[in-house]
Amino acid sequence: MCGIFAMFDLGPGDDLAALRRQALELSQHQRHRGPDWSGVFVDAGVLLVHERLAIVDPASGAQPLRSRDGALALAVNGEIYNHAQLRRGSGYDFTTGSDCEVIAALYREGGDPATWLARLNGIFAFALWDGTAQRYLVARDPIGVCPLYWGHDAQGRLCVASEMKALTGVCADLAVFPPGHVYDSAGGELRRYHHRAWRDHAATQGRAPGNLRLALEQAVQRQLMTDVPCGVLLSGGLDSSLVAACAARFARERVEDGGRSEAWWPRLHSFAIGMEGSPDLGAAQLAAEALGTVHHGFVYTFWEGLDALPEVIRHIESYDVTTVRASTPMYLLARRIKAMGVKMVLSGEGSDEQFGGYLYFHKAPSAEAFHEETVRKLDALHLYDCLRANKAMMAWGVEARMPFLDLEFIDAAMGFDARHKMTGTRPDGSRSIEKAVLREAFEGVLPEAILWRQKEQFSDGVGYGWIDGLKAHAERTVSDREFAAAASRWPHHTPATKEAYLYRALFERHFPGEACAATVPGGKSIACSSPAALAWDASFAAGADPSGRAVRDVHAQALAPA
Numbered sequence: 001m002c003g004i005f006a007m008f009d010l011g012p013g014d015d016l017a018a019l020r021r022q023a024l025e026l027s028q029h030q031r032h033r034g035p036d037w038s039g040v041f042v043d044a045g046v047l048l049v050h051e052r053l054a055i056v057d058p059a060s061g062a063q064p065l066r067s068r069d070g071a072l073a074l075a076v077n078g079e080i081y082n083h084a085q086l087r088r089g090s091g092y093d094f095t096t097g098s099d100c101e102v103i104a105a106l107y108r109e110g111g112d113p114a115t116w117l118a119r120l121n122g123i124f125a126f127a128l129w130d131g132t133a134q135r136y137l138v139a140r141d142p143i144g145v146c147p148l149y150w151g152h153d154a155q156g157r158l159c160v161a162s163e164m165k166a167l168t169g170v171c172a173d174l175a176v177f178p179p180g181h182v183y184d185s186a187g188g189e190l191r192r193y194h195h196r197a198w199r200d201h202a203a204t205q206g207r208a209p210g211n212l213r214l215a216l217e218q219a220v221q222r223q224l225m226t227d228v229p230c231g232v233l234l235s236g237g238l239d240s241s242l243v244a245a246c247a248a249r250f251a252r253e254r255v256e257d258g259g260r261s262e263a264w265w266p267r268l269h270s271f272a273i274g275m276e277g278s279p280d281l282g283a284a285q286l287a288a289e290a291l292g293t294v295h296h297g298f299v300y301t302f303w304e305g306l307d308a309l310p311e312v313i314r315h316i317e318s319y320d321v322t323t324v325r326a327s328t329p330m331y332l333l334a335r336r337i338k339a340m341g342v343k344m345v346l347s348g349e350g351s352d353e354q355f356g357g358y359l360y361f362h363k364a365p366s367a368e369a370f371h372e373e374t375v376r377k378l379d380a381l382h383l384y385d386c387l388r389a390n391k392a393m394m395a396w397g398v399e400a401r402m403p404f405l406d407l408e409f410i411d412a413a414m415g416f417d418a419r420h421k422m423t424g425t426r427p428d429g430s431r432s433i434e435k436a437v438l439r440e441a442f443e444g445v446l447p448e449a450i451l452w453r454q455k456e457q458f459s460d461g462v463g464y465g466w467i468d469g470l471k472a473h474a475e476r477t478v479s480d481r482e483f484a485a486a487a488s489r490w491p492h493h494t495p496a497t498k499e500a501y502l503y504r505a506l507f508e509r510h511f512p513g514e515a516c517a518a519t520v521p522g523g524k525s526i527a528c529s530s531p532a533a534l535a536w537d538a539s540f541a542a543g544a545d546p547s548g549r550a551v552r553d554v555h556a557q558a559l560a561p562a
Helices: 016-033 083-087 099-109 113-117 212-223 238-250 279-291 302-316 321-339 351-355 359-363 367-383 385-394 407-414 436-441 464-477 480-484 498-510 514-518 531-536 538-542
Strands: 003-008 037-043 046-052 072-080 122-130 135-140 149-152 158-161 181-184 189-192 230-233 253-256 259-262 269-274 294-299 344-346 399-401
Touching (some): 003 072, 003 122, 003 135, 016 037, 016 046, 016 158, 037 072, 046 072, 046 122, 072 099, 083 099, 099 113, 113 135, 113 181, 212 436, 230 238, 238 279, 238 344, 238 351, 238 436, 269 321, 302 321, 302 385, 302 464, 302 498, 321 464, 321 498, 351 367, 351 407, 351 436, 359 531, 385 399, 464 498, 480 498, 498 514
Parallel strands (some): 230 344
Antiparallel strands (some): 003 046, 003 158, 037 046, 072 122, 122 135, 135 181, 149 158
């Protein structure tokens, strides 16, 4: 992944040299995303800046990418996993081996962008300029793994950037660019291009397909597309362990354009972090030993996490409580990974949203309600786990890829009836654990203690003392008087706890104003639920911590006899 900055709708009287300097200064705020190289393209109507993290084709894939005739310029943050298939049969005159160049090829073939964008399987946010037509496109991947913001400066020029910090103070109307959408200057409208029948529960059918395991294995294999050393994040939970197990099968081979060759980093390295005695560190070691990875378990102290908190919030651009809690250890882990020379890691985000892995899903009243909540969770993922994993890792120039969010895997996982994902009483009298259908698909791949380990939210799994310490610190540092005035200071998404107040105050230092605050989601949540799911259980109304361990009568009891 990389960082992009674009400025469109430049006028004939604009000072291009001055705007070029300004664009470089603004993009510098996100240079951590692309420490390997910076590229600039300037034309009469556009400025493109690209901060590169070289993962694929590091020798020739510098951006902005240009067409052979010079008419097209393209700046992309992302990876296109099916680029080899898209290249075959294309009449485009490719100039590099970059996976992202297929975007220019598809555009040049013509047609409705909403049609050809749907052919991409990848994670991306891009800005494309066609000098001949004086036309530009801005688009973001369907799930929103790659961040993207946009807004207008005081002169009405459209500005686009990978991170909000590059637009703060320049665009009064800055906002999140929505996932699965494209803006085409030719029509001047923002349109959704990603549509799936499975969004409607009535369109799902049958039990989990027999190829669920194959679908994940293929997703992992696709996302191992890299020309630099890579690794896996391994918390010891089900999701990261499954990704690591699949990666261990394929890590010794590079798969490109249908061919196979031996990778030059044949040993798979895995990484975990936690406080002393954390649940994750022990479970990760057990999983790593079973899978044969070269494992690195790092310990951090509460004070190291607390010291990092202001920088974490600046990088993740969020004050959401669960996001901040989980981002801090991931930020610290990314720094250790970077120091070891690894530039890309696979991670397990996205499984809980599709399979109902959060503990509150035990309370779902029906299959339809369960399915509707999974769709809501997927739609919001770009504001939570995708944001956390991307920005916390990219703070140190490490790319996080998420095989569970591979588009082909999502179609497999979301396309069957949610009745087979729900927890409940089994014929033998036991209660099924969350994500049982996924666990059953991988029987024999992991130790039983890992395969059937119950959900630990990352901020819990790194050590329960982390959350408890944050709450205690906030109680000490935020006065009762300050907290009582919170609604006057922040009428939008008023902090409900002193911990939330602390994060909001740190956020405001870097991102003042209502527009910045509005990019962060709000609303009441129990154990990471959406606000809509609060109606599932009367006890939710009493209020509880948003942490994953906050559901009464569920945690550590899902396998108890009924």
